[in-house]
Amino acid sequence: MRSVQVTALDGPSSVTISEVPEPSPGPQDVLVQVKALGISWPDLLQTKGEYQIKPEVPFQLGVDFAGVVVSAPAESGLEAGDRVACALPYGGGADLVAVHQESVFPLPDNLSFEAGAALPMNYLTAEFALVTRGGVRPDHTVLVNGAAGGVGTACIQVAKGLGARVIAVVSTEEKAEFARSAGADEAVLVDGFLKRVKELTDGVGVDVVVDVVGGDLMTDNLRALAPLGRVLVLGFTGGEIPQVKVNRLLLNNVDVRGVGWGAYAMVRPGFMRGQWTALLPMMQSGVIDPPIGKVYQLAEVADALAEMDARRTLGKSVVSFS
Numbered sequence: 001m002r003s004v005q006v007t008a009l010d011g012p013s014s015v016t017i018s019e020v021p022e023p024s025p026g027p028q029d030v031l032v033q034v035k036a037l038g039i040s041w042p043d044l045l046q047t048k049g050e051y052q053i054k055p056e057v058p059f060q061l062g063v064d065f066a067g068v069v070v071s072a073p074a075e076s077g078l079e080a081g082d083r084v085a086c087a088l089p090y091g092g093g094a095d096l097v098a099v100h101q102e103s104v105f106p107l108p109d110n111l112s113f114e115a116g117a118a119l120p121m122n123y124l125t126a127e128f129a130l131v132t133r134g135g136v137r138p139d140h141t142v143l144v145n146g147a148a149g150g151v152g153t154a155c156i157q158v159a160k161g162l163g164a165r166v167i168a169v170v171s172t173e174e175k176a177e178f179a180r181s182a183g184a185d186e187a188v189l190v191d192g193f194l195k196r197v198k199e200l201t202d203g204v205g206v207d208v209v210v211d212v213v214g215g216d217l218m219t220d221n222l223r224a225l226a227p228l229g230r231v232l233v234l235g236f237t238g239g240e241i242p243q244v245k246v247n248r249l250l251l252n253n254v255d256v257r258g259v260g261w262g263a264y265a266m267v268r269p270g271f272m273r274g275q276w277t278a279l280l281p282m283m284q285s286g287v288i289d290p291p292i293g294k295v296y297q298l299a300e301v302a303d304a305l306a307e308m309d310a311r312r313t314l315g316k317s318v319v320s321f322s
Helices: 041-048 113-117 120-133 150-161 173-182 193-200 215-223 247-252 261-265 271-285 298-309
Strands: 002-006 015-019 029-039 064-071 083-087 096-100 104-106 141-145 165-170 186-189 206-211 225-233 255-258 292-297 316-320
Touching: 002 298, 015 298, 029 083, 029 113, 029 120, 029 298, 041 298, 064 096, 064 113, 064 120, 083 113, 083 120, 104 271, 113 292, 113 316, 120 150, 120 206, 120 225, 120 261, 120 271, 141 150, 141 215, 150 165, 150 173, 150 206, 150 271, 150 316, 165 173, 165 193, 173 186, 186 193, 193 215, 206 215, 215 225, 215 247, 261 271, 292 298, 298 316
Parallel strands: 141 165, 141 206, 165 186, 206 225, 225 255, 292 316
Antiparallel strands: 002 015, 029 064, 029 096, 029 316, 064 083, 083 104
């Protein structure tokens, strides 16, 4: 069968399509025929050996994927032919994948396999960030930095599903339009965003900042908060890990909270399925409709990763296995 293999830690150029043996599912595994593979930030970092999970090369890439159940344990609630979306630390990029039943989720009929491959990591991360770590309520205003990317658009849509107002922060007018099309109420450019956010909130500030960028935005993130607000730290796509002067937290009664979804969710049986159940009504209503930036063919998977590395992606990139 075909497999997306990382053969060296040299970035996207080290990713190849190889023939490997079919997997043998364990007693609690679901065997899935993969139809689409999502391209995510952890995938890119893993090609460089820069992610916290560091499998030995060669290894099979792939965090998010969607497809059809081939076989499943009786207690999983799944049957052959069911449409599913799945999440793994890595290893989802092949024609057939054996994945533990805890990491397999029913895919609503109104969503395509490409949409399904865009869902698991980004939207479960967004739900964990906004609900478990952020405590977002319908009367809240949420600011999303890096709002035109996969995690950013997921946070926009989940926040809207929770009833919150959403302000997107992006780097270009094209990305601003993309964020608005994903559901943001307002979109502002990152240069001078603090002043504009204060204007949009009548000087009060926002309740929650979702930050996937890091770098030199942190100080203005903190200044953008209303009293008792919190910055949720999801990552550092800007490349630099910021420092926080904790006197700012004390003076303004604000928080900085880490959001490490995988490390928390993947070791707690039933947690991810509970998250998915909470998100299903949003999927079925159309509030969650993951923006697909581009669909690549399997032979183009290295190109998809290179585009992400160059910060040229909008929404979620997906690789088709058809």
